[in-house]
Amino acid sequence: MAQLEQIAAPGSEWWRSAVIYQIYPRSFADASGDGIGDLPGITSRLDDLQELGIDAIWLSPFMTSPQKDAGYDVADYRDVDPIFGTLADFDEMLAQAHARSIRVIVDLVPNHSSDQHVWFQEALKAAPGSRERGRYVFRDGRGKNGELPPNNWESVFGGGMWERVVEADGTPGQWYLHIFDPSQPDFDWTNAEVREEFRSILRFWLDRGVDGFRVDVAHGMVKEAGLPDYAPVADADSMGGGEENVPYWGQDEVHDIYRDWHQLLAEYDGDRALCGEAWLPTLKKTALWVRPDEMHQTFNFPYLMTAWDAEALGAVIRESLDEFGKVGAPSTWVLSNHDVVRHASRLALTAENPQGEGIGPETPDKPDTAIGLARARAATTLMLALPGSSYLYQGEELGLPEAMEIPDEFRQDPTWFRTNGERYGRDGCRVPLPWEADAPAFGFNDTGDSWLPQPAEWTQYARDTESADPTSTLSLYKELLAERRARGLGTGSLIWEDAGADAVAFRRGDIHVAANLGTEPLELGEDVTFVLQSQPFDGTALPVDTAAWYTKG
Known part of the structure; x- marks a missing residue:
């Protein structure tokens, strides 16, 4: 399979300074016309990304899935979901990206699977204490008849973190753990079979030629022994970024997994990389994920979540460079992704907005569009001058704001449903991209279908419109990336x-x-x-x- 064979000297690997562009496949480009983006659509737009000037792309999940959580519920880790195409489509996309010197990182979801995964279906049919149930976190319930969940943990998506199953004889049975939706049962990472299965999955994609993995919920795979009760702090970040000693986030034993994976990736040419999604309370703890024998990168969420304040921003940059530097790792810089309000809107919010809550039609004090865009452009101009690796989220190069006016009947984020509409969730940052101002679905496809409605005012943000305007946000990003590359700003101090x-x-x-x-x-x-x-x-x-x-x- 196609891959880039360039191997850097220690300390100058590509991932230390790369600008990596996140593609959310279902919203990037739709070649089939069914309203959902796909792999051939990505391939068709690679020239645009090459022209933008990025070094690599990271693809959010495209593996086989019932799509209860937009692909973060994987049913088959070794195949492509039909809505996105085929393995042959993936291989072609990978080859075309590599032909343009664009590396490819794929999203791996190891904390949990879909409840449609063959392993979980086997677990449901098996008895308590069986090998099949041992791959997941099954426990007996509390109470006289096991009618109460094993502990009081609350799901990130709202509600409890446990779901009770019906046993083969029709009686209420054990409970299984799901940090997220009930359709996403958590693996038991103390199980050797689980660890060996994921080694095999890593090799499957590495053998195809991928350049690395973004690891979903990298801080959540190991739970504290005994699964003690825990009550989160009110209004805390749902992914654990603001709290210490959460029994299902950031356990020390998770580092053993990444040491093992680091050794596995080192067997392959091309400086393959691991980047962790680890929401942790301090940068000091975050840096532990990128010690020399563990991950290569981890997202700098404290930087992403910093308010538009000079003292706070300067402090988080200083601390990031210091803490990551202590372990010999590059800092990563990121302002937007598929889980947070787009920074062209977020930086103009005047009220607290915890991660995953979102904004929508009834949000008070909605962000001023002009102020948000000005701050977003300034924030990116600052970020792309910093040493280290930077991540861009699709559409931010167009200055896209959060889509706030999505009608309730079109919303699809599990957070919206699990909280009975109290939290808007993440749909607003996931709306399909505008490519052409006068085309159906703004050029997302040629049929006009779109899995989430696109705001009519996005005409002004269409790529073809911005390409013709030297003052547009797209033109700014191209200039920033060209100057950053020419001046070697990704490395140094x-x-x-x-x-x-x-x-x-x-x-x-x-x-x-x-x-x-x-x-x-x-x-x-x-x-x-x-x-x-x-x-x-x-x-x-x-x-x-x-x-x-x-x-x-």
Whole structure:
């Protein structure tokens, strides 16, 4: 199978400085016309990504699934779901990406499977204490007749974290654990058979030529022994990013799994990489996931969740560089993904918005679109000047805001249903992309079908419209990525500069970078020559909610 054979010297591997573009397959491009994006659609748009200037793509799940949670409920880890195409389509997409020097990372979901996975179907038919049930977390219930769940844990999607099964004889039986939806039973990672199965799955995709894996819920695979009761802090991050000592997040034993996987990937050429989705309370703990013999990257969620505040932003960048540097790993930088409100809207929110809650028609104090876009462009201009690896989420290069006005009857996120509509969930950041202003479904396909409705005002964000505008967000991203590559900004270090309490400023070689997060213009001084501006302006005073790269002298 096609793969890139370039092997870097230790310390200069591709993943240390790569700009990686997240594709949410069902919303990227639809070649079949059924309203759901697919692998041939991705292949058809690879030239656009090459022109954008990214180094790699990460594909959210495309494996066989009932799609109860948009593919994060996997029924077969070694095949492609028919709605996305076939294994042959995947191989062709991979080959075409590699032909354009674009690496491919696939999403792996090891914490849980679909309840339609053959293993879980076997478990339902088997007896308590059987080998089949031992692959998942089955327990007897509490109470006189086992009618109460084994503990009080609450699901990320709302409601309890346990589901009771009906045994083969028709009587109420054991309970199984599901951190997320009941259709997503958790594996028992103390089980040797589970560990060996995932080694085999990794090899299946590595043998096809993939360049790495993004590991879903990387901090949730091991649970505290004894499964003790636990009550989360009110309004806490649903994925555990703000709490210490959660019995189902961040257990020490999970690191043994990644040490094993690290050794497995090292058997393959091409610097294959592991990137973990690990929501942890501190950067110090996050950095433990990327010690030299574990994962290669982990998402910097503290950075993503930082408010538009100069002191807070400067502090999280400093701490990130320090903590990741201590273990010899690059920091990753990310502002948007498929689980959070798009940063073109989130950065203009005035109220707390915990991860996974979303925003919608009844959200009070909705974000100002113009302010959100200005801050998003400035935030990205700052981010892409930082050393390390950066992740972009599809559509952010167009400046897409969160789609807030999705009618209730079209919503599909399990969070919406599990909370009886109290949380909007993540549909708003998953709406299919606009490619062509005057085409059906904005060029997402040629039939006009779309699994989530696209806002009519997205005409202004269509890729063909923005491609023709040198001041568009798309044009800004292309310039940023080209300059970042040309100047080698993904590696090296930075020197902090003092630009006042309301700014974040540093130098990378001869390039000065500043972002104004205050309420008044920021004077940059004399002899300034601008390389890039997040929004056009005249003079040497940096406007509010603006960032720039410039030289002096």
